[in-house]
Amino acid sequence: MTTTPRPIAALDAELEKSSVDHPINTHLQLAVALQTTPGFRAFAISTPDDDVVVITRDGLIQILLGSTVWQAIADFQVYLQQASSDSSICLVCTGTHTELAALPEYISNSPDIQLLGLPLHPSALYPIVHNIYNMQTLLRYERNSSLEVQESSQAVKHIMSISRELNGERDIPKLLDLILLKAREITNADAGSIYTVDSPTNRVQDGSIQFHRTQNHSIRQNLSTFSLPVNEKSIVGSACIHAVSINIQDLYQLSEDPEKNPYGARHDKTWDQRIGYQSHSMLTVPMFDISHNIIGVIQLINRKKDREAKLTSPESFTEQVIPFDERDQEMAEIVAQQAGIALENANMHQNIQDLFDGLVTASVTAIEQRDPTTSGHSHRVAALTVGLAEIVNKCDAGPYKASFFNDDQIQEIRYASLLHDFGKLGVRENVLTKAKKLYPSELERLFMRFELIHATLEVDYLRKVIQYLQSPDQFPMGANPYTFEYEKNQKIAELEEHLRFINKANEPTVLEQGGFEKLKDIANLSYRNLRNERHPYLLSEELKALSVSRGSLTREEFAEIQSHVVHTYEFLRKIPWGKKLANVPQIAAKHHEKLDGSGYPHAAQVGEIPTQSRMMTIADIFDALTAKDRPYKKAVPVDRALDIIEMEVKGGKIDSELFRLFCEAKVYEPVLDPNFKSNI
Incomplete structure (x- = not known):
């Protein structure tokens, strides 16, 4: 088969901006990586079409087909x-894991077809292509044999299948189990163990060996994890130091003197005796x-x-065990090669996950530091929302019986819940933390004004006394210093009463009946300062703030607080969440929307509010009502909080079925525990 390279404008553009640090997300980027990676100099690379790359070496050909090619049946058949x-x-179908999962089984299981899932780190590309080349070489060799061809072909197919399985697992404990299982299967090993090596430097001797898993077909073993130093006192350590496989035909035939054994190997038979087992042949x-x-x-x-044989007696070891x-x-080495790449990919995936979790946690900390009065709120809302999602997953009746949130969607809910108030970073801090109707500086200014009014009353009184003493005939009959003092005391008492009422009105509670009129009366009063200038008792902005009928925020301030969901969406949508977490911004931004369109910021209707946001709405309201760490209000008892939410349900604002599940499962109980600590 011959191919002719041809220039592709898009490929040239990708070549100019390519970087080994960026993941390979598209077939075009894959083509660029193949042409720019030094390791592929031994291969001939050509691009006969936009979504086709041909790799040739030693007469073996790999044709990498993008999804647009293999999804077109007629083109793919060619x-x-x-x-x-x-x-x-060998055909290599590239695409996302979701796209590749849709391939027909007869194609995905074909030995002549490999799958290459994207995204992929550039450093993983050469080992994958080279491994396919090795498999092609092995397959070509085996096809030229007669009796061995079928067995070898099955082995190659098995290796290919193992490769796909390993690369599809991201959970590290599960991956380690799978690696060990597949290595045992392909070698007919009765038992085995798997270890990881962690070194802070490029020298393996500077690290340690961590035991993780053991498997045994014949007996049951439960071993705890433990660490070993990287040295030649263990066979595992020797394999690490010399970077080679160690194949021992029979541990029981080793010399008692380790110096006489390969790699100084030694075998402690007391462990075998303790568990009723015999370890003879060993491959490390x-x-x-x-x-x-x-x-x-x-x-x-x-x-x-x-x-299938089980080794349960001395005779069975003699009859069954061979080197x-x-x-x-x-x-085993081919499996180990695949396993190493899969394990590194899983570690990278876990590192990215840990990084993401760390950034989310840091973001939540930043939110709570701006508004310490709501400390813990984000974690409690996340725990409540995820808890409700897990209850929905168990539904076998009702409108949500067909609903199910997979692990990625649960993670999506978790992140959205933790970051639902992220937009508060865009709200002025004094508005965000406003505990009373007047800001502290405003209240201090008001107190100083009333002290000034008090002082002017004293000055007026003394001025009158002096004037009376100088010219008593200018004053009406009955006027004297005693009446002046009485009038002064009356005015001071009224002033103090006004101040007491203002202090009471300043609390974020419901304004008492007639309170607004009384505040207006106070605002209509005026005084003269020492320069004889007239000023009102209350400024217009103070009257406006104190006249708030409920809570501590004016209409404008409340609108600013409400804007936090808009900021949340704008902030979160700038984060490249990827396909699995793409809905985080939308879920978080709609937690204040109501089913009847009375919510904010967009007055969304029923069909526009995701189930995840509806669950978060219940969680957010419940925690706001029951939180015990708000200095400006008392915590509402659980029963009362549920009654308040139920009124919202009856008003058509909150999802009735989700609220029923929330109550019946008592999703809220863990967060009410004084020792609650979020593991979200």
């Missing part, structure tokens, strides 16, 4: 026919990451003639 008629061709294989640093070790025990041969070692 390549399938070429691959079926020419054993040197290191796993390497993309940079060829040792990342772990697979240790396999007792290769069996019969895969691991060269082919076993070769297959």
Whole structure:
């Protein structure tokens, strides 16, 4: 098969902006990476079409097909026919994991077709392509054999299947179990253990070996994790230091003197005696990451003639256990190669997840530091919302029986809940933390004014007394210093009463009946300062703030607080969440919307509010009512809080079925525990 490279404008553009630090997300970026990575100099790379890349080496051909090609059945059939008629061709279908999952089984299981899931880190590309090349080489060799061809072909298929399984698992404990299981299966090993190696430097000796898992087909073992130093006192340590596989035919035939054994190997039979087992043949294989640093070790025990046989008696060990041969070692090393890449990818995925979690936690901390009175609110809302989502997953009746949130969607809900108030960073801090109707500075200014009014009353009194003493005839009959003092005291008492009422009105409670009129009466009063200038008792902005009928915020301030959901959406949508978490901004931004259109900021209707946001609405209201750390209000008892939310339900504002599930499952109980600590 011949191909002719041709210039592609889009490819040239990608070449100019390519970077080894950026993940490969598209087939075009994949083509760029193949042409710019030094490791591919031994391969001939051509691009006969926009979504096709051909890699050739030693007569073996890999054709990388983008999703636009293999999703077009007619185009794909052409390549399938070429691959079926020419054993040197291997088709590699590229695409997202979701796209590749849609491939028909007869295609995805074909030995002539490989799958390459995107996104992919550039450093992982060469090992994957080179491994496919090795498999092609092995497959070509095996196809030229007669009796061995079927067995080898099955082994290659098995390796390919293992590769797909390993690369599809991101959970590290599950991946380690899977690696060990597949290594045992392909070598007929009765038992085995798997270790990881962690070193702070490029020297493996500076690190430690961590035991993680053991598997045994014949007996049950429960071992706790433990650490080993990287040295030659253990076979695993020797495999790490020398970076080679160690194949021991029979541990029971080793010399008592370790110096006489390969790699100084020694075997402590007391452990076998304790568990009623015999470890004879052993194969220890290191796993390497993309940079060829040792990342772990697979240790396999007792290769069996019969895969299903159980080793439960001395005779069974004698009859069944045989050494691991060269082919076993070769297959185990191929699995270890795939496992090393898969484990590094899983570690990278976990590191990215940890980084994301750290950024979210830091963001929540920043929010709560701006408004310490709501400390813990975001974590409690997240716990309540995720808890309700998990209850929805268990529904077997009602409108939500068909609803189910997978792990990615639960994570999406978790992040959206934690960051639902992120937009408060865009609200002025004094508005955000306003505990009373007047800001502290405004109240201080008002107190100083009333002290000044008090002082002017004293000055007026003294002025009158002096005038009376100088010219008593100018005053009406009955006027004297005593009446002047009485009038002064009356006015001071009224002033103090006004101040007491203002202090009371300043609290974020419901303004008492007639309170607004009384505030207006006070505002209509005036005084003269020492320069004889007339000023009102209350400024217009003070009257406006004190006249708020409920709470502490004026209409404008409340609108500013409400704007936090708009800020939340604008902030969160700038974060590249990826496909799995793409709905985080929308879920978070709609937690104040109501089903009847009375919510904010967009007065969204029923069909416009996601279920995740509806759940968060219930969680947010419940925590706002029951929180005990708000200095400006008392916590509402749980029963009363549920009654208040139920009134919202009856008013058509909140989802009735979700609220029913919330109440019946008592989703709120964990967050009410005084020792509640979020694990979200």
